[in-house]
Amino acid sequence: MADADTRPNVLFVLTDQERYDCSAPDGPPVETETMDRLSSEGMRFSQACTPISICTSARASLMTGRYPHGHGMLNNSHEADAIRPNLPPELPTFSELLAESGYDCSYTGKWHVGRDQTPEEFGFSYLGGSDTHHDDIDDAFREHREEQGVPPDEVELEGELYTGDDPRDTSSGTFVAAKTPVDVEETRAWFLAERTIEAIEDHADGDGGGPDGGEPFFHRADFYGPHHPYVVPEPYASMYDPAGIEPPESYAETYEGKPQVHENYLHYRGADGFDWNHWAEAVAKYWGFVTMIDDQLERILKALEARGLADETVVVHAADHGDFVGGHRQFNKGPLMxxxxxxxxxxxxxxGVTEPGSVCDAPVHLHDLAPTFLEMGGVSVPDAFDSRSLVPLLESGGDPSAVPADWPGSTFAQYHGDEFGLYSQRMVRTDRYKYVYNGPDVDEVYDLKRDPAELQNLIDHPEYADVRREMRERLIEWMERTDDPNQGWVPDVLRNAS
Structure with missing residues (x-):
């Protein structure tokens, strides 16, 4: 008789454009009881960063454990100008390797890692919940809404907010926020949670789901949100009063001393037509969206507990990247690092592994989860990955002295442009400083301790000459370590700069 598979189940919940501060202890007053519960019962990473702030590229990095320049999906796959619309089939992905090792892998929700590919081509069974804008995989959610008697295109929204000169003009601009009259059970967030609960129950009923129940499962639930448009029903639509929301410190942005593209993006996105009252309304809906997703996560965790799987399942919550939501007076994301x-x-x-309530301050990346999932599953990490497993940190209890001696002291990120056009950027960030390389414009240095809002670019400040030099060397090291194609000439530019 074969030995029982003692590897843990994994439930991975990925949100779309969720800001770090929404569930941070010192963040705004957003109700995130379930995310807070995960922090209190596990480990919270205080210095986690995405390798790139654009959906397809970040998600492709998550799948492959590689930086965007390594997998080639440099901008969104659904756009006509996609540099690479699909993942190269020869690149190993963590999900395929887990499936080959015996994990029962399933997936619900947003994909956005290929114009023509689906999760089923990467080891997952796909259970529905995508949409045609990003993935065009199926019509499962539309069918759900029709069964509920409220097809999506027959709902009249309230208080719609758009970018542009007139935020109330629904005929132009980008749709930002609104209240929907539907019940929570008719939202995509509820539907994705329900599909995830069904997956958990199927895993449990199929003699899987744990050390004593056959093959372990890996389920990935990708929520569409809190990405714009921030459309939420009651009670979330009025949960946060716009009148009580104060502008963030970065709202004082003047763009003085910053790359010109920052101000260009303000106009390109149409956010120059918003005053703080409009932004406060959008922020209130965004926060409501976060809380709604948090409540759906609670439903999922209760299903794990009801099936007796909580002690045998690793639960991971992360986001592909954040969202400006008025920060620096900007909307969405872009070439602003x-x-x-x-x-x-x-x-x-x-x-049994993470110490409840522990906090890890070591710098980590989103795509470090790829080798982490593999190590959890006892699978060798491919040499092609340029990321590191978080398992040693998860086992450290948050003790800084237990962090591996060779763990990087900074994070590295990049940007290559989106529908605005190609725009090459690189960033290195420590707990104190940030350096941004902008190929066609002025570089940036920020002192995150003195200026957490990142309002003052210190690139030419004489007192920061040593910092500038040190951060440039860190950036060069990252480019060499990850075989960045820009390492052929950028290091000389940085070293020769004053």
Whole structure:
């Protein structure tokens, strides 16, 4: 008789454009009881960053454990100008390797890692919940809404907000926020949670789901949100009063001393037509969206407990990247490498391994989860990955002295452009400083301790000459370590700069 498979189940919940600060202890007053519970029962990573702040590229990095320049999906796959619309089939992905090792892998929700590919081509069974804008995989959610008697295109929204000169003009601009009259049970968030609960129950009923129940499962639930448009029903639509929301410190942005593209993006996105009252309304809906997803996560965790799987399942919550939501007076994301969009939430609850309530301050990346999932599953990490497993950190209890001696002291990120056009950027970030390389414009240096809002670019400040030099060397090291194609000439530019 074969030995029982003692590897843990994994439930991975990925949100779309969720800001780090929404579930941070010192963040705004957003109700995230379930995410807070994961932090109190597991480990919270305080310095987690995405390798790139754009959906397809970040998600492809998550799948492959590689930086975007390594997998080639440099911008969104659904756009006509996609540099690479699909993942190269020869690149190993963590999900295929887990499936080959015996994990029962399933997937619900947003994909966005290929114009013509689906999760089923990467080891998952796909259970529905995508949409045609990003993936065009199926019509499962539409069918659900029709069964509920409220097809999506027959709902009249309230208080719609659009970018542009007139935020109330629904005929132009980008749709930002609104209240929907439907019940929570008719939202995509509820539907994705329900499909995830069904997957958990199927795993349990199929003699899987744990050390004593056959093959372990890996389920990935990708929520569409809190990405714009921030459309939420009651009670979430009025949960946060716009009148009580104060502008963030970065709202004082003047763009003085910053790359010109920052101000260009303000106009390109149409956010120059918003005053703070409009932004406060959008922020209130965004926060409501976060809380709605948090409540759906609670339903999922209760299903794990009801099936007796909680102690045998690692639960991971992260986001592909953040969202400006008025920070620096900006909307969405773009070639602005601020913490608003590059810092992400990351919580891991691994019963028997992570110390409850522990905090890890070591710098980590979203795509470090790829080798982490493999090590959890006892699978060798491919040499092609340029990421590191978080398992040693998860086992450290948050003790800084237990962090491996060779663990990087910074994070590295990049940007290659989106529908605005190609725009090459690189960033290196420590707990104190940030350096941004902008190929066609002025570089940036920020002192995150003195200026957490990143308002003052210190690139030419004489007192920061040593910092500038040190951060440039860190950036060069990252480019060499990850075989960045720009290492052929950028290092000389940085070293020769004053």
């Amino acid at each position: 601020y913490d608003d969009t590059y810092r992400i939430p990351l919580q891991v609850r691994w019963p």
